[in-house]
Amino acid sequence: MIITICFVAGGISLLLLREDPGVIYLFAVVFGIGLGGDYMIIPLMAAELFGVKIMGRLMGIVLTADGVAEAVAPLLAAPINGTRLLVT
Numbered sequence: 825m826i827i828t829i830c831f832v833a834g835g836i837s838l839l840l841l842r843e844d845p846g847v848i849y850l851f852a853v854v855f856g857i858g859l860g861g862d863y864m865i866i867p868l869m870a871a872e873l874f875g876v877k878i879m880g881r882l883m884g885i886v887l888t889a890d891g892v893a894e895a896v897a898p899l900l901a902a903p904i905n906g907t908r909l910l911v912t
Contacts, residue, residue, distance in 0.1 A: 825865055831858025 835855030841847045870882050 825862070825869070828858045828861035828865060831855070831861065834858070 831854055835851050835858055838847055838851040838854060866886060867879065867883060870886060871879055874882055
């Protein structure tokens with residue numbers, strides 16, 4: 825899990841080098857590997873912690889909560905940056 829988070833953080837830090845046009849492709853690869861690895865680890869950790877009998881119910885709850893958090897997080901983070909979101 826730490827390795828995938830390091831890939832995500834490393835990918836985001838590559839965006840600081842945006843003067844080079846090819847760095848966006850490197851960012852996409854590194855960030856994609858990290859985020860994809862993170863999504864692959866979630867069911868493995870859930871199965872190890874709670875067992876495989878309730879995996880369907882558990883993944884339904886975890887992925888629904890993840891989707892809601894990913895939808896709401898930008899709305900909560902925008903005021904920190906001083907950005908006004910236009911919600912229509």
